[in-house]
Amino acid sequence: MAVYTHLGAEDLAQLIAHYEVGSLISAKGIAEGVSNSNWLVETSGPDGKGARYILTMYERRIETSDLPFFLGLLDHLAAKGCPVPRTIHDRSGAYYRMIGDKAVALIEFLPGVSVDRPTVGQARAVGRALAQMHLASQDFAMSRANGLDISMSHRTLEHCGEAALSGIDSELPTYIDRAAQLRDLWPVDLPRAICHTDLFPDNVLMLGDRVSALIDFYFAAEDSMAYDLAVTHASWCFEDGGHRYLPDVGQALVAGYEETRPLEPSEREQLPLLAQGACLRFVASRAEDWLNTPADALVTRKDPMDFARRLQFYADAGSGAFERPR
Ligand SMILES: Nc1ncnc2c1ncn2[C@@H]1O[C@H](COP(=O)(O)OP(=O)(O)OP(=O)(O)O)[C@@H](O)[C@H]1O
Numbered sequence: 339m340a341v342y343t344h345l346g347a348e349d350l351a352q353l354i355a356h357y358e359v360g361s362l363i364s365a366k367g368i369a370e371g372v373s374n375s376n377w378l379v380e381t382s383g384p385d386g387k388g389a390r391y392i393l394t395m396y397e398r399r400i401e402t403s404d405l406p407f408f409l410g411l412l413d414h415l416a417a418k419g420c421p422v423p424r425t426i427h428d429r430s431g432a433y434y435r436m437i438g439d440k441a442v443a444l445i446e447f448l449p450g451v452s453v454d455r456p457t458v459g460q461a462r463a464v465g466r467a468l469a470q471m472h473l474a475s476q477d478f479a480m481s482r483a484n485g486l487d488i489s490m491s492h493r494t495l496e497h498c499g500e501a502a503l504s505g506i507d508s509e510l511p512t513y514i515d516r517a518a519q520l521r522d523l524w525p526v527d528l529p530r531a532i533c534h535t536d537l538f539p540d541n542v543l544m545l546g547d548r549v550s551a552l553i554d555f556y557f558a559a560e561d562s563m564a565y566d567l568a569v570t571h572a573s574w575c576f577e578d579g580g581h582r583y584l585p586d587v588g589q590a591l592v593a594g595y596e597e598t599r600p601l602e603p604s605e606r607e608q609l610p611l612l613a614q615g616a617c618l619r620f621v622a623s624r625a626e627d628w629l630n631t632p633a634d635a636l637v638t639r640k641d642p643m644d645f646a647r648r649l650q651f652y653a654d655a656g657s658g659a660f661e662r663p664r
């Protein structure tokens with residue numbers, strides 16, 4: 339479920355009239371996603387030949403003041419040739435409009451599907467696309483701090499509290515101390531860029547082995563590029579809820595990244611620690627969401643332990659998780 343707000347045909351037609359996209363033909367709510375409401379909108383197109391767009395209504399969590407950064411970033415990356423959808427501006431040039439108290443944006447539709455079990459070829463392509471995005475974002479004029487850094491993961495877990503965490507899983511309270519340890523060791527001098535920070539398989543659309551779109555940039559922020567690679571590694575290279583690491587997929591992802599942007603030795607050295615911190619980010623946000631979402635809510639809760647297991651894998655494997663194939 340991800341249409342939280344009803345928009346009638348008249349509301350939609352009125353909205354679409356503010357854009358140079360022709361007239362409204364259809365609008366269907368999109369089930370995927372949990373944060374925002376999304377519709378697939380079909381219009382007669384600017385040239386009368388028909389066109390499709392994604393209409394997003396920002397429901398919660400996203401500050402309207404951040405929208406120029408998120409939507410400007412899409413335009414910047416798309417203009418640099420990254421597989422990223424452009425923002426469609428309204429006739430006055432605005433990135434977004436308000437419907438009542440909610441912001442909406444019209445975004446280019448890009449074809450493709452999210453994969454559940456990435457192949458080696460797909461992982462390599464994602465690595466390349468991530469590195470291309472990092473290089474292309476270097477001269478983006480705006481910036482945004484990462485509000486979900488390692489210190490925040492620690493604070494979030496602490497705020498959840500040992501008792502509540504142990505209600506999810508008896509091991510979870512131990513992650514409060516692990517977060518504090520990682521925070522104290524966190525490297526602060528690695529090369530930085532604007533990072534996606536949430537490039538899970540459901541945020542990448544693919545056509546075969548080709549990345550057709552990187553989407554959902556609503557956690558994008560300045561951070562170390564190797565951290566972004568670690569997030570992507572942690573989210574792409576495991577099966578069965580984090581029980582099984584896929585070494586071929588992991589090696590292909592990093593190799594694809596390095597085809598476009600070779601890692602510096604310091605980045606490679608820190609990857610095991612960054613990957614543990616990346617896992618903690620999702621342990622913390624998932625634990626918090628778990629405690630704040632009733633078990634019978636329409637939205638399916640994501641299990642924090644999926645990422646606790648991955649964290650343990652990275653802690654045990656050390657640099658072995660990131661070794662180049664011989
Ligand atoms: N530019 C696009 N082109 C084609 N399809 C898209 C595009 N953007 C989004 N989609 C589709 O809409 C779905 C929901 O989008 P998205 O993941 O951004 O939702 P969300 O609620 O913001 O995300 P999340 O729940 O991950 O925070 C995607 O899974 C994809 O199928």
Ligand SMILES: N[C@@H](CCO)C(=O)O
Binds near residue numbers: 536
């Ligand atoms: N991709 C995240 C949700 C966004 O924070 C997760 O799967 O936990």
